Amino acid sequence: VTAAPAVAPRADDEGRFARGALVGTGYIGGSLALALTHAGRVGAWVGCDADRERLGRARLLGLVRETAPSPAEAVRGADLVVVAVPVLAGPAVMRAIAEAVRPEALIVDVGSTKQSIVAAAATLPDPGRFVGCHPIAGRERTGPEVADVNLFRGRYVILTPVAETAPAAIEAAAALWRAAGARLTQMDPAHHDEVMAAVSHLPHVVAYSLILTLAGLSGEVGRDLVGMSGAGLRDTTRIASSSPEMWRSIFLDNRACVLGMIEAFAARVDALRRLIATGNGDELVRLLTEARAARARILEQPGS
Protein backbone atom coordinates (compact mmCIF):
# COMPACT_ATOMS: atom_id res chain seq x y z
CA VAL A 1 0.00 0.00 0.00
CA THR A 2 1.25 3.46 -0.82
CA ALA A 3 1.50 6.11 1.87
CA ALA A 4 -1.51 8.34 2.37
CA PRO A 5 -1.29 11.48 0.26
CA ALA A 6 -1.37 14.85 1.97
CA VAL A 7 -5.04 15.68 1.50
CA ALA A 8 -7.82 17.32 3.42
CA PRO A 9 -8.91 14.80 6.07
CA ARG A 10 -12.62 15.14 5.32
CA ALA A 11 -14.97 16.14 2.56
CA ASP A 12 -14.38 19.58 1.14
CA ASP A 13 -17.18 22.12 0.87
CA GLU A 14 -18.44 20.45 -2.28
CA GLY A 15 -18.82 17.12 -0.48
CA ARG A 16 -15.81 15.57 -2.22
CA PHE A 17 -13.51 13.07 -0.52
CA ALA A 18 -9.90 12.78 -1.64
CA ARG A 19 -9.34 9.25 -0.45
CA GLY A 20 -11.94 6.57 0.15
CA ALA A 21 -11.29 3.23 1.80
CA LEU A 22 -13.45 0.37 0.55
CA VAL A 23 -13.47 -2.52 3.01
CA GLY A 24 -15.05 -5.38 1.06
CA THR A 25 -14.94 -5.26 -2.74
CA GLY A 26 -18.04 -7.26 -3.64
CA TYR A 27 -21.06 -6.29 -5.68
CA ILE A 28 -22.56 -3.66 -3.37
CA GLY A 29 -19.29 -2.08 -2.25
CA GLY A 30 -17.91 -2.14 -5.78
CA SER A 31 -21.06 -0.54 -7.16
CA LEU A 32 -20.95 2.24 -4.58
CA ALA A 33 -17.29 2.91 -5.29
CA LEU A 34 -18.05 3.11 -9.01
CA ALA A 35 -21.03 5.40 -8.49
CA LEU A 36 -19.14 7.81 -6.21
CA THR A 37 -16.10 7.90 -8.48
CA HIS A 38 -18.37 8.55 -11.44
CA ALA A 39 -20.16 11.34 -9.54
CA GLY A 40 -16.80 12.98 -8.76
CA ARG A 41 -17.25 12.51 -5.02
CA VAL A 42 -14.17 10.40 -4.31
CA GLY A 43 -10.73 11.06 -5.73
CA ALA A 44 -9.22 7.60 -5.27
CA TRP A 45 -10.21 4.36 -3.57
CA VAL A 46 -7.97 2.04 -1.66
CA GLY A 47 -9.57 -1.38 -1.29
CA CYS A 48 -9.10 -4.32 0.98
CA ASP A 49 -10.84 -7.68 1.14
CA ALA A 50 -10.44 -10.88 3.15
CA ASP A 51 -10.69 -12.58 -0.26
CA ARG A 52 -7.37 -11.51 -1.80
CA GLU A 53 -8.28 -12.92 -5.17
CA ARG A 54 -11.47 -10.86 -5.35
CA LEU A 55 -9.52 -7.80 -4.26
CA GLY A 56 -7.15 -8.34 -7.16
CA ARG A 57 -10.07 -8.51 -9.56
CA ALA A 58 -11.58 -5.32 -8.12
CA ARG A 59 -8.31 -3.55 -8.79
CA LEU A 60 -8.00 -4.92 -12.32
CA LEU A 61 -11.56 -3.76 -12.97
CA GLY A 62 -10.57 -0.27 -11.83
CA LEU A 63 -13.01 -0.18 -8.93
CA VAL A 64 -10.12 0.66 -6.56
CA ARG A 65 -6.84 2.31 -7.46
CA GLU A 66 -4.79 0.78 -4.64
CA THR A 67 -5.05 -2.25 -2.42
CA ALA A 68 -4.21 -2.69 1.25
CA PRO A 69 -3.51 -5.88 3.19
CA SER A 70 -5.90 -5.13 6.05
CA PRO A 71 -8.79 -2.83 7.00
CA ALA A 72 -6.46 -0.89 9.34
CA GLU A 73 -4.01 -0.25 6.49
CA ALA A 74 -6.79 0.64 4.09
CA VAL A 75 -8.35 3.33 6.26
CA ARG A 76 -5.05 5.08 7.14
CA GLY A 77 -5.30 8.54 5.62
CA ALA A 78 -8.80 8.00 4.24
CA ASP A 79 -11.42 10.72 4.72
CA LEU A 80 -14.22 8.31 3.78
CA VAL A 81 -14.57 4.66 4.83
CA VAL A 82 -17.15 2.32 3.29
CA VAL A 83 -17.63 -0.95 5.16
CA ALA A 84 -19.14 -3.44 2.70
CA VAL A 85 -18.59 -6.87 4.23
CA PRO A 86 -21.08 -9.60 5.22
CA VAL A 87 -22.94 -8.25 8.24
CA LEU A 88 -21.55 -10.80 10.70
CA ALA A 89 -18.04 -9.53 9.84
CA GLY A 90 -18.97 -5.84 10.24
CA PRO A 91 -18.30 -5.42 13.99
CA ALA A 92 -14.84 -6.99 13.68
CA VAL A 93 -14.01 -4.56 10.87
CA MET A 94 -15.08 -1.65 13.08
CA ARG A 95 -12.78 -2.87 15.84
CA ALA A 96 -9.95 -3.44 13.34
CA ILE A 97 -10.08 0.10 11.98
CA ALA A 98 -10.65 1.87 15.32
CA GLU A 99 -6.94 2.47 15.96
CA ALA A 100 -6.05 3.56 12.45
CA VAL A 101 -8.99 5.62 11.21
CA ARG A 102 -8.84 9.41 11.35
CA PRO A 103 -11.36 10.71 13.89
CA GLU A 104 -12.68 13.12 11.27
CA ALA A 105 -13.27 10.48 8.59
CA LEU A 106 -16.86 9.76 7.60
CA ILE A 107 -17.64 6.05 8.04
CA VAL A 108 -20.62 4.36 6.43
CA ASP A 109 -21.63 0.77 5.88
CA VAL A 110 -24.02 -0.91 3.45
CA GLY A 111 -25.19 -3.90 5.50
CA SER A 112 -28.67 -5.41 5.56
CA THR A 113 -28.80 -5.41 9.37
CA LYS A 114 -28.08 -2.40 11.52
CA GLN A 115 -28.17 -3.05 15.26
CA SER A 116 -24.85 -4.90 15.55
CA ILE A 117 -22.83 -2.52 13.36
CA VAL A 118 -24.28 0.55 15.08
CA ALA A 119 -23.36 -0.95 18.46
CA ALA A 120 -19.84 -1.70 17.19
CA ALA A 121 -19.39 1.96 16.21
CA ALA A 122 -18.84 2.67 19.93
CA THR A 123 -15.24 1.46 19.50
CA LEU A 124 -14.46 4.19 16.93
CA PRO A 125 -12.49 7.27 17.96
CA ASP A 126 -15.59 9.36 17.12
CA PRO A 127 -18.74 7.21 16.98
CA GLY A 128 -20.62 10.32 15.87
CA ARG A 129 -18.92 10.08 12.45
CA PHE A 130 -20.43 6.64 11.72
CA VAL A 131 -23.71 6.50 9.80
CA GLY A 132 -25.38 3.13 9.31
CA CYS A 133 -26.74 2.80 5.77
CA HIS A 134 -28.75 0.10 4.04
CA PRO A 135 -29.31 0.43 0.31
CA ILE A 136 -32.39 -1.55 -0.77
CA ALA A 137 -30.75 -2.90 -3.86
CA GLY A 138 -28.76 -5.87 -4.87
CA ARG A 139 -30.76 -8.81 -6.15
CA GLU A 140 -28.91 -12.11 -6.18
CA ARG A 141 -25.65 -10.99 -7.79
CA THR A 142 -22.21 -11.21 -6.22
CA GLY A 143 -18.69 -10.12 -7.00
CA PRO A 144 -16.94 -7.01 -8.30
CA GLU A 145 -17.36 -8.16 -11.93
CA VAL A 146 -21.05 -7.20 -11.88
CA ALA A 147 -20.58 -3.86 -10.07
CA ASP A 148 -23.06 -1.42 -11.54
CA VAL A 149 -22.65 2.35 -11.50
CA ASN A 150 -26.45 2.70 -11.63
CA LEU A 151 -27.31 0.12 -8.98
CA PHE A 152 -28.64 2.69 -6.51
CA ARG A 153 -30.39 4.97 -8.97
CA GLY A 154 -33.97 5.50 -7.79
CA ARG A 155 -33.59 2.96 -4.97
CA TYR A 156 -34.19 3.62 -1.32
CA VAL A 157 -31.34 3.87 1.14
CA ILE A 158 -32.28 3.64 4.80
CA LEU A 159 -30.03 5.67 7.11
CA THR A 160 -30.02 4.56 10.75
CA PRO A 161 -28.41 7.38 12.74
CA VAL A 162 -28.70 7.30 16.53
CA ALA A 163 -28.69 10.03 19.17
CA GLU A 164 -24.89 10.44 19.16
CA THR A 165 -24.55 10.57 15.37
CA ALA A 166 -23.29 14.00 14.27
CA PRO A 167 -25.85 15.85 12.13
CA ALA A 168 -23.02 16.83 9.75
CA ALA A 169 -22.13 13.15 9.30
CA ILE A 170 -25.74 12.29 8.52
CA GLU A 171 -25.86 15.08 5.95
CA ALA A 172 -22.56 14.01 4.40
CA ALA A 173 -23.69 10.38 4.14
CA ALA A 174 -27.00 11.47 2.65
CA ALA A 175 -25.20 13.62 0.09
CA LEU A 176 -23.11 10.63 -1.03
CA TRP A 177 -26.13 8.45 -1.58
CA ARG A 178 -27.93 11.24 -3.41
CA ALA A 179 -24.89 11.55 -5.65
CA ALA A 180 -25.29 7.84 -6.40
CA GLY A 181 -28.89 8.52 -7.41
CA ALA A 182 -30.61 7.04 -4.34
CA ARG A 183 -33.65 8.20 -2.40
CA LEU A 184 -33.34 8.45 1.37
CA THR A 185 -35.30 7.53 4.43
CA GLN A 186 -34.36 7.08 8.09
CA MET A 187 -35.14 4.48 10.72
CA ASP A 188 -34.02 3.54 14.19
CA PRO A 189 -31.62 0.52 13.91
CA ALA A 190 -33.85 -1.88 15.86
CA HIS A 191 -36.90 -0.83 13.88
CA HIS A 192 -34.95 -1.21 10.64
CA ASP A 193 -33.98 -4.76 11.56
CA GLU A 194 -37.59 -5.70 12.29
CA VAL A 195 -38.87 -4.20 9.04
CA MET A 196 -36.16 -5.95 7.04
CA ALA A 197 -36.83 -9.26 8.76
CA ALA A 198 -40.35 -8.93 7.35
CA VAL A 199 -39.80 -7.68 3.81
CA SER A 200 -36.46 -9.28 3.02
CA HIS A 201 -35.10 -11.85 5.47
CA LEU A 202 -38.32 -13.87 5.80
CA PRO A 203 -38.81 -14.03 2.00
CA HIS A 204 -35.30 -15.46 1.74
CA VAL A 205 -36.02 -18.11 4.38
CA VAL A 206 -39.18 -18.95 2.46
CA ALA A 207 -37.54 -19.12 -0.96
CA TYR A 208 -34.70 -21.29 0.33
CA SER A 209 -37.16 -23.59 2.13
CA LEU A 210 -39.33 -23.91 -0.96
CA ILE A 211 -36.53 -24.95 -3.24
CA LEU A 212 -35.13 -27.32 -0.60
CA THR A 213 -38.57 -28.93 -0.34
CA LEU A 214 -38.59 -29.62 -4.06
CA ALA A 215 -34.96 -30.75 -4.00
CA GLY A 216 -35.88 -33.24 -1.29
CA LEU A 217 -38.61 -34.99 -3.29
CA SER A 218 -37.48 -38.39 -4.36
CA GLY A 219 -38.48 -40.87 -7.02
CA GLU A 220 -40.50 -40.04 -10.11
CA VAL A 221 -41.96 -36.83 -8.75
CA GLY A 222 -38.51 -35.48 -7.93
CA ARG A 223 -37.34 -36.44 -11.41
CA ASP A 224 -40.32 -35.25 -13.43
CA LEU A 225 -40.69 -31.84 -11.83
CA VAL A 226 -37.50 -30.70 -13.57
CA GLY A 227 -38.45 -28.16 -16.21
CA MET A 228 -42.18 -28.50 -15.50
CA SER A 229 -42.54 -25.25 -13.57
CA GLY A 230 -43.90 -22.08 -15.07
CA ALA A 231 -42.68 -18.59 -14.31
CA GLY A 232 -44.24 -18.90 -10.85
CA LEU A 233 -41.59 -21.13 -9.30
CA ARG A 234 -38.83 -19.24 -11.05
CA ASP A 235 -39.91 -15.91 -9.56
CA THR A 236 -40.89 -17.31 -6.17
CA THR A 237 -37.42 -18.78 -5.68
CA ARG A 238 -35.25 -16.26 -7.53
CA ILE A 239 -33.73 -14.97 -4.29
CA ALA A 240 -32.72 -18.52 -3.33
CA SER A 241 -29.85 -17.95 -5.78
CA SER A 242 -28.42 -15.29 -3.46
CA SER A 243 -25.04 -15.64 -1.80
CA PRO A 244 -25.15 -18.37 0.90
CA GLU A 245 -22.37 -16.60 2.86
CA MET A 246 -24.20 -13.30 2.87
CA TRP A 247 -27.47 -14.85 3.96
CA ARG A 248 -25.97 -17.02 6.66
CA SER A 249 -24.56 -13.78 7.98
CA ILE A 250 -27.86 -11.88 7.83
CA PHE A 251 -29.95 -14.72 9.31
CA LEU A 252 -27.59 -15.11 12.26
CA ASP A 253 -26.97 -11.41 12.83
CA ASN A 254 -30.69 -10.62 12.86
CA ARG A 255 -31.58 -13.89 14.54
CA ALA A 256 -34.24 -12.71 16.99
CA CYS A 257 -36.24 -10.75 14.41
CA VAL A 258 -35.91 -13.49 11.79
CA LEU A 259 -37.08 -16.18 14.22
CA GLY A 260 -40.10 -14.06 15.13
CA MET A 261 -41.04 -13.67 11.48
CA ILE A 262 -40.61 -17.39 10.79
CA GLU A 263 -42.97 -18.13 13.68
CA ALA A 264 -45.60 -15.72 12.30
CA PHE A 265 -45.18 -17.21 8.82
CA ALA A 266 -45.49 -20.81 10.03
CA ALA A 267 -48.77 -19.87 11.70
CA ARG A 268 -50.08 -18.44 8.41
CA VAL A 269 -49.07 -21.54 6.47
CA ASP A 270 -50.81 -23.65 9.06
CA ALA A 271 -53.97 -21.54 8.82
CA LEU A 272 -54.11 -22.05 5.04
CA ARG A 273 -53.36 -25.75 5.53
CA ARG A 274 -56.32 -26.10 7.87
CA LEU A 275 -58.69 -24.34 5.45
CA ILE A 276 -57.59 -26.66 2.67
CA ALA A 277 -57.80 -29.76 4.87
CA THR A 278 -61.33 -28.90 6.01
CA GLY A 279 -62.44 -27.73 2.57
CA ASN A 280 -63.42 -24.27 3.80
CA GLY A 281 -63.65 -22.69 0.36
CA ASP A 282 -65.37 -19.46 1.38
CA GLU A 283 -62.73 -18.57 3.94
CA LEU A 284 -60.00 -19.58 1.48
CA VAL A 285 -61.31 -17.18 -1.14
CA ARG A 286 -61.61 -14.46 1.47
CA LEU A 287 -57.97 -14.92 2.58
CA LEU A 288 -56.57 -15.20 -0.95
CA THR A 289 -58.46 -12.04 -1.91
CA GLU A 290 -57.08 -10.28 1.15
CA ALA A 291 -53.57 -11.41 0.19
CA ARG A 292 -53.90 -9.93 -3.29
CA ALA A 293 -55.02 -6.56 -1.92
CA ALA A 294 -52.34 -6.57 0.78
CA ARG A 295 -49.63 -7.26 -1.77
CA ALA A 296 -50.62 -4.26 -3.86
CA ARG A 297 -50.56 -2.08 -0.74
CA ILE A 298 -47.24 -3.38 0.63
CA LEU A 299 -45.37 -3.13 -2.65
CA GLU A 300 -46.53 0.39 -3.42
CA GLN A 301 -43.76 2.97 -3.34
CA PRO A 302 -44.24 5.68 -0.72
CA GLY A 303 -44.87 9.00 -2.35
CA SER A 304 -45.69 7.37 -5.66
Added chain:
Amino acid sequence: VTAAPAVAPRADDEGRFARGALVGTGYIGGSLALALTHAGRVGAWVGCDADRERLGRARLLGLVRETAPSPAEAVRGADLVVVAVPVLAGPAVMRAIAEAVRPEALIVDVGSTKQSIVAAAATLPDPGRFVGCHPIAGRERTGPEVADVNLFRGRYVILTPVAETAPAAIEAAAALWRAAGARLTQMDPAHHDEVMAAVSHLPHVVAYSLILTLAGLSGEVGRDLVGMSGAGLRDTTRIASSSPEMWRSIFLDNRACVLGMIEAFAARVDALRRLIATGNGDELVRLLTEARAARARILEQPGS
Protein backbone atom coordinates in the same frame (compact mmCIF):
# COMPACT_ATOMS: atom_id res chain seq x y z
CA VAL B 1 -78.06 -19.62 -29.53
CA THR B 2 -78.18 -20.35 -33.22
CA ALA B 3 -78.78 -23.87 -34.47
CA ALA B 4 -75.75 -25.98 -35.16
CA PRO B 5 -74.70 -25.77 -38.79
CA ALA B 6 -74.50 -28.92 -40.83
CA VAL B 7 -70.80 -29.61 -40.59
CA ALA B 8 -68.49 -32.52 -40.34
CA PRO B 9 -68.77 -33.83 -36.78
CA ARG B 10 -65.02 -34.12 -36.22
CA ALA B 11 -61.75 -32.78 -37.45
CA ASP B 12 -61.17 -33.15 -41.15
CA ASP B 13 -58.00 -34.71 -42.49
CA GLU B 14 -56.14 -31.46 -41.99
CA GLY B 15 -57.02 -31.41 -38.30
CA ARG B 16 -59.52 -28.59 -38.68
CA PHE B 17 -62.69 -28.35 -36.61
CA ALA B 18 -65.73 -26.57 -38.01
CA ARG B 19 -67.30 -25.72 -34.69
CA GLY B 20 -65.61 -25.40 -31.32
CA ALA B 21 -67.41 -25.03 -28.01
CA LEU B 22 -65.56 -22.98 -25.42
CA VAL B 23 -66.91 -23.64 -21.93
CA GLY B 24 -65.37 -20.88 -19.80
CA THR B 25 -64.21 -17.70 -21.52
CA GLY B 26 -61.42 -16.57 -19.20
CA TYR B 27 -57.77 -15.92 -19.90
CA ILE B 28 -56.64 -19.47 -20.68
CA GLY B 29 -59.73 -20.54 -22.61
CA GLY B 30 -59.83 -17.24 -24.48
CA SER B 31 -56.16 -17.49 -25.38
CA LEU B 32 -56.57 -21.02 -26.71
CA ALA B 33 -59.62 -20.03 -28.76
CA LEU B 34 -57.65 -17.12 -30.24
CA ALA B 35 -54.62 -19.28 -31.00
CA LEU B 36 -56.65 -22.03 -32.70
CA THR B 37 -58.71 -19.55 -34.72
CA HIS B 38 -55.53 -17.80 -35.77
CA ALA B 39 -53.95 -21.14 -36.77
CA GLY B 40 -56.97 -21.95 -38.91
CA ARG B 41 -57.86 -24.98 -36.81
CA VAL B 42 -61.37 -23.96 -35.72
CA GLY B 43 -63.98 -22.39 -37.99
CA ALA B 44 -66.17 -20.78 -35.35
CA TRP B 45 -66.46 -20.81 -31.60
CA VAL B 46 -69.59 -20.86 -29.52
CA GLY B 47 -68.91 -19.77 -25.96
CA CYS B 48 -70.65 -20.18 -22.66
CA ASP B 49 -69.73 -19.00 -19.19
CA ALA B 50 -71.36 -19.04 -15.76
CA ASP B 51 -70.34 -15.38 -15.65
CA ARG B 52 -72.73 -13.93 -18.27
CA GLU B 53 -71.05 -10.56 -18.21
CA ARG B 54 -67.64 -12.06 -18.99
CA LEU B 55 -69.22 -14.12 -21.76
CA GLY B 56 -70.56 -10.92 -23.29
CA ARG B 57 -67.10 -9.36 -23.20
CA ALA B 58 -65.55 -12.46 -24.81
CA ARG B 59 -68.03 -12.12 -27.66
CA LEU B 60 -67.43 -8.39 -28.08
CA LEU B 61 -63.71 -9.11 -28.17
CA GLY B 62 -64.30 -11.61 -30.98
CA LEU B 63 -62.98 -14.59 -29.06
CA VAL B 64 -66.27 -16.44 -29.70
CA ARG B 65 -68.69 -15.86 -32.55
CA GLU B 66 -71.79 -17.07 -30.74
CA THR B 67 -72.87 -17.52 -27.16
CA ALA B 68 -74.93 -20.26 -25.52
CA PRO B 69 -76.83 -20.20 -22.24
CA SER B 70 -75.38 -23.46 -20.90
CA PRO B 71 -72.60 -25.96 -21.51
CA ALA B 72 -75.13 -28.44 -22.92
CA GLU B 73 -76.36 -25.87 -25.45
CA ALA B 74 -72.82 -24.81 -26.31
CA VAL B 75 -71.59 -28.29 -27.20
CA ARG B 76 -74.56 -29.23 -29.37
CA GLY B 77 -73.18 -29.71 -32.86
CA ALA B 78 -69.59 -28.97 -31.86
CA ASP B 79 -66.79 -31.21 -33.11
CA LEU B 80 -64.37 -29.77 -30.54
CA VAL B 81 -65.09 -28.94 -26.91
CA VAL B 82 -62.65 -26.99 -24.73
CA VAL B 83 -63.46 -27.06 -21.00
CA ALA B 84 -61.73 -24.04 -19.43
CA VAL B 85 -63.41 -23.53 -16.07
CA PRO B 86 -61.95 -23.52 -12.53
CA VAL B 87 -60.96 -27.11 -11.81
CA LEU B 88 -63.55 -27.66 -9.07
CA ALA B 89 -66.26 -26.87 -11.64
CA GLY B 90 -64.83 -29.22 -14.29
CA PRO B 91 -66.56 -32.47 -13.29
CA ALA B 92 -69.97 -30.74 -13.22
CA VAL B 93 -69.37 -29.41 -16.74
CA MET B 94 -68.53 -32.92 -17.92
CA ARG B 95 -71.80 -34.22 -16.47
CA ALA B 96 -73.69 -31.27 -17.95
CA ILE B 97 -72.45 -31.88 -21.49
CA ALA B 98 -72.67 -35.70 -21.40
CA GLU B 99 -76.19 -35.80 -22.83
CA ALA B 100 -75.66 -33.19 -25.54
CA VAL B 101 -72.16 -33.73 -26.85
CA ARG B 102 -71.58 -35.69 -30.05
CA PRO B 103 -69.85 -38.98 -29.27
CA GLU B 104 -67.31 -38.19 -32.00
CA ALA B 105 -66.39 -34.76 -30.67
CA LEU B 106 -62.90 -34.25 -29.32
CA ILE B 107 -63.02 -32.96 -25.74
CA VAL B 108 -60.07 -31.34 -24.01
CA ASP B 109 -59.66 -29.29 -20.86
CA VAL B 110 -56.97 -26.87 -19.68
CA GLY B 111 -57.14 -27.37 -15.92
CA SER B 112 -54.23 -27.35 -13.47
CA THR B 113 -55.36 -30.61 -11.83
CA LYS B 114 -56.15 -33.77 -13.72
CA GLN B 115 -57.40 -36.65 -11.58
CA SER B 116 -60.91 -35.34 -10.98
CA ILE B 117 -61.62 -34.26 -14.56
CA VAL B 118 -60.24 -37.50 -15.97
CA ALA B 119 -62.49 -39.45 -13.58
CA ALA B 120 -65.47 -37.31 -14.62
CA ALA B 121 -64.86 -38.21 -18.27
CA ALA B 122 -66.43 -41.58 -17.50
CA THR B 123 -69.87 -39.93 -17.82
CA LEU B 124 -69.22 -38.95 -21.45
CA PRO B 125 -70.78 -40.96 -24.27
CA ASP B 126 -67.23 -41.86 -25.38
CA PRO B 127 -64.68 -41.32 -22.61
CA GLY B 128 -61.99 -42.28 -25.11
CA ARG B 129 -62.50 -38.94 -26.88
CA PHE B 130 -61.53 -36.91 -23.81
CA VAL B 131 -57.89 -35.85 -23.41
CA GLY B 132 -56.84 -34.10 -20.22
CA CYS B 133 -54.49 -31.21 -20.97
CA HIS B 134 -52.59 -28.80 -18.76
CA PRO B 135 -50.80 -25.91 -20.42
CA ILE B 136 -47.98 -24.62 -18.18
CA ALA B 137 -48.77 -21.01 -18.86
CA GLY B 138 -50.87 -18.31 -17.38
CA ARG B 139 -49.14 -16.17 -14.80
CA GLU B 140 -51.48 -14.15 -12.63
CA ARG B 141 -53.76 -12.69 -15.28
CA THR B 142 -57.50 -13.24 -15.55
CA GLY B 143 -60.29 -12.44 -17.96
CA PRO B 144 -60.87 -12.53 -21.73
CA GLU B 145 -59.52 -8.97 -22.14
CA VAL B 146 -55.95 -10.19 -21.72
CA ALA B 147 -56.31 -13.28 -23.95
CA ASP B 148 -53.07 -13.72 -25.83
CA VAL B 149 -52.73 -15.54 -29.14
CA ASN B 150 -49.10 -16.33 -28.25
CA LEU B 151 -49.68 -17.48 -24.68
CA PHE B 152 -48.76 -21.11 -25.39
CA ARG B 153 -45.88 -20.48 -27.78
CA GLY B 154 -42.85 -22.44 -26.58
CA ARG B 155 -44.62 -23.52 -23.37
CA TYR B 156 -45.13 -27.06 -22.21
CA VAL B 157 -48.53 -28.70 -22.33
CA ILE B 158 -48.89 -31.87 -20.30
CA LEU B 159 -51.33 -34.40 -21.78
CA THR B 160 -52.74 -36.94 -19.33
CA PRO B 161 -54.31 -39.70 -21.39
CA VAL B 162 -55.31 -42.93 -19.65
CA ALA B 163 -55.66 -46.51 -20.86
CA GLU B 164 -59.08 -45.95 -22.45
CA THR B 165 -58.14 -42.74 -24.26
CA ALA B 166 -58.28 -43.26 -28.02
CA PRO B 167 -54.87 -42.85 -29.68
CA ALA B 168 -56.52 -40.77 -32.41
CA ALA B 169 -57.90 -38.40 -29.76
CA ILE B 170 -54.45 -38.02 -28.21
CA GLU B 171 -52.98 -37.23 -31.60
CA ALA B 172 -55.74 -34.74 -32.42
CA ALA B 173 -55.31 -32.95 -29.08
CA ALA B 174 -51.54 -32.87 -29.54
CA ALA B 175 -51.97 -31.41 -33.03
CA LEU B 176 -54.12 -28.59 -31.64
CA TRP B 177 -51.56 -27.63 -29.03
CA ARG B 178 -48.76 -27.81 -31.57
CA ALA B 179 -50.78 -25.47 -33.76
CA ALA B 180 -50.88 -23.07 -30.79
CA GLY B 181 -47.09 -23.26 -30.61
CA ALA B 182 -46.79 -25.47 -27.54
CA ARG B 183 -44.39 -28.29 -26.71
CA LEU B 184 -45.86 -31.55 -25.46
CA THR B 185 -45.23 -34.08 -22.77
CA GLN B 186 -47.38 -36.78 -21.15
CA MET B 187 -48.01 -37.88 -17.59
CA ASP B 188 -50.36 -40.13 -15.71
CA PRO B 189 -53.08 -37.95 -14.07
CA ALA B 190 -52.13 -38.85 -10.48
CA HIS B 191 -48.45 -38.29 -11.20
CA HIS B 192 -49.27 -34.96 -12.86
CA ASP B 193 -51.16 -33.81 -9.78
CA GLU B 194 -48.24 -34.67 -7.51
CA VAL B 195 -45.71 -32.92 -9.73
CA MET B 196 -47.91 -29.82 -9.96
CA ALA B 197 -48.50 -29.78 -6.21
CA ALA B 198 -44.72 -29.44 -5.93
CA VAL B 199 -43.82 -26.95 -8.65
CA SER B 200 -46.97 -24.84 -8.71
CA HIS B 201 -49.53 -25.39 -5.95
CA LEU B 202 -47.06 -25.30 -3.05
CA PRO B 203 -45.40 -22.10 -4.35
CA HIS B 204 -48.84 -20.49 -4.40
CA VAL B 205 -49.57 -21.55 -0.80
CA VAL B 206 -46.17 -20.14 0.15
CA ALA B 207 -46.60 -16.83 -1.68
CA TYR B 208 -50.09 -16.30 -0.23
CA SER B 209 -48.85 -17.17 3.27
CA LEU B 210 -45.89 -14.83 2.97
CA ILE B 211 -47.93 -11.83 1.97
CA LEU B 212 -50.55 -12.63 4.64
CA THR B 213 -47.78 -12.72 7.25
CA LEU B 214 -46.67 -9.23 6.29
CA ALA B 215 -50.26 -8.02 6.07
CA GLY B 216 -50.80 -9.26 9.63
CA LEU B 217 -47.95 -7.25 11.15
CA SER B 218 -49.33 -4.45 13.25
CA GLY B 219 -47.99 -1.18 14.57
CA GLU B 220 -44.97 0.66 13.23
CA VAL B 221 -43.44 -2.37 11.54
CA GLY B 222 -46.65 -3.04 9.64
CA ARG B 223 -46.76 0.60 8.59
CA ASP B 224 -43.11 1.13 7.71
CA LEU B 225 -42.64 -1.96 5.61
CA VAL B 226 -44.78 -0.44 2.87
CA GLY B 227 -42.56 0.36 -0.08
CA MET B 228 -39.40 -0.81 1.73
CA SER B 229 -39.05 -4.11 -0.10
CA GLY B 230 -36.68 -4.66 -2.97
CA ALA B 231 -37.37 -6.77 -6.01
CA GLY B 232 -37.13 -9.87 -3.79
CA LEU B 233 -40.52 -9.57 -2.13
CA ARG B 234 -42.13 -8.47 -5.38
CA ASP B 235 -40.96 -11.58 -7.21
CA THR B 236 -41.45 -13.96 -4.30
CA THR B 237 -45.10 -12.97 -3.97
CA ARG B 238 -46.01 -12.23 -7.59
CA ILE B 239 -48.22 -15.31 -7.85
CA ALA B 240 -50.17 -14.18 -4.76
CA SER B 241 -51.90 -11.83 -7.20
CA SER B 242 -53.46 -14.82 -8.95
CA SER B 243 -57.19 -15.39 -9.06
CA PRO B 244 -58.52 -16.37 -5.59
CA GLU B 245 -61.39 -18.34 -7.18
CA MET B 246 -59.06 -20.31 -9.38
CA TRP B 247 -56.69 -21.13 -6.54
CA ARG B 248 -59.37 -22.06 -4.05
CA SER B 249 -60.47 -24.49 -6.72
CA ILE B 250 -57.00 -25.94 -7.31
CA PHE B 251 -56.11 -26.22 -3.60
CA LEU B 252 -59.34 -28.07 -2.81
CA ASP B 253 -59.37 -30.23 -5.91
CA ASN B 254 -55.78 -31.38 -5.36
CA ARG B 255 -56.15 -31.39 -1.59
CA ALA B 256 -54.26 -34.55 -0.70
CA CYS B 257 -51.19 -33.72 -2.78
CA VAL B 258 -51.17 -30.09 -1.66
CA LEU B 259 -51.40 -31.05 2.02
CA GLY B 260 -48.50 -33.47 1.58
CA MET B 261 -46.37 -30.74 0.03
CA ILE B 262 -47.27 -28.24 2.77
CA GLU B 263 -46.17 -30.79 5.36
CA ALA B 264 -42.82 -31.31 3.62
CA PHE B 265 -42.36 -27.56 3.28
CA ALA B 266 -43.17 -26.86 6.93
CA ALA B 267 -40.49 -29.39 7.92
CA ARG B 268 -37.93 -27.56 5.75
CA VAL B 269 -38.84 -24.19 7.25
CA ASP B 270 -38.48 -25.67 10.68
CA ALA B 271 -35.08 -27.14 9.83
CA LEU B 272 -33.81 -23.71 8.73
CA ARG B 273 -35.39 -22.15 11.81
CA ARG B 274 -33.48 -24.54 14.07
CA LEU B 275 -30.17 -23.83 12.34
CA ILE B 276 -30.73 -20.09 12.79
CA ALA B 277 -31.85 -20.48 16.40
CA THR B 278 -28.80 -22.56 17.30
CA GLY B 279 -26.42 -20.44 15.23
CA ASN B 280 -25.26 -23.37 13.13
CA GLY B 281 -23.60 -21.27 10.43
CA ASP B 282 -21.71 -24.07 8.68
CA GLU B 283 -24.80 -26.17 8.14
CA LEU B 284 -26.72 -23.05 7.07
CA VAL B 285 -24.19 -22.27 4.36
CA ARG B 286 -24.23 -25.89 3.24
CA LEU B 287 -28.05 -25.89 2.90
CA LEU B 288 -28.24 -22.49 1.20
CA THR B 289 -25.56 -23.59 -1.25
CA GLU B 290 -27.50 -26.80 -1.91
CA ALA B 291 -30.64 -24.72 -2.51
CA ARG B 292 -28.92 -22.59 -5.12
CA ALA B 293 -27.67 -25.62 -7.03
CA ALA B 294 -31.05 -27.38 -6.76
CA ARG B 295 -32.84 -24.35 -8.13
CA ALA B 296 -30.66 -24.25 -11.23
CA ARG B 297 -31.30 -27.95 -11.79
CA ILE B 298 -35.07 -27.83 -11.21
CA LEU B 299 -35.68 -24.80 -13.42
CA GLU B 300 -33.66 -26.10 -16.32
CA GLN B 301 -35.72 -26.88 -19.38
CA PRO B 302 -35.59 -30.52 -20.44
CA GLY B 303 -33.81 -30.88 -23.74
CA SER B 304 -32.31 -27.40 -23.47
